[in-house]
Amino acid sequence: SQKIEQNSEALNIQEGKTATLTCNYTNYSPAYLQWYRQDPGRGPVFLLLIRENEKEKRKERLKVTFDTTLKQSLFHITASQPADSATYLCALSGYSTLTFGKGTMLLVSP
């Protein structure tokens, strides 16, 4: 069956460093992958979309890579700030609607 894996443990980094979050998947051949940000008690907010034929996508301090051979996406936040602290979800195209991972919590300390 389809499976999406994101690090269940929180990622703690210091302000100014680059945060790298991982999304691995199995039994999928997704056409594209999306990343969302979710703050506590609120709905997820769309950040970036990358298609299977794209290796990398950037938006301001955010960068996403998509390796269909490794079945992995990496999500980078450069020059991280405490305001970047949140849970980040990856979502893959499935047979009908998007399927979401559990998310990884990022904590950026001053």
Next chain:
Amino acid sequence: ETGVTQTPRHLVMGMTNKKSLKCEQHLGHNAMYWYKQSAKKPLELMFVYNFKEQTENNSVPSRFSPECPNSSHLFLHLHTLQPEDSALYLCASSQEPDSFSGNTIYFGEGSWLTVV
């Protein structure tokens, strides 16, 4: 403001109560969704509506009853719920329901439901 509005934000109900969650989207989208989010679990898709017709029901118990009177409004009627149904219920919308077309999903702020 995400363009998707949910009410109420918080709801406490007894197992014998009947209540409803309401969702409205102001984005002109054709598809609307209900998701359930429990602690330490991924988002669980419950229902999908396309042009107010239900296109997906992910084996959701009948104590959850969706209603979509038009493409802008979506309800989730709740009755005889169990304590394990306590969760964050998220409404969402997208231009089209088919994930293959690269749709972005826009979520509401969610309704926190506690069943006592």
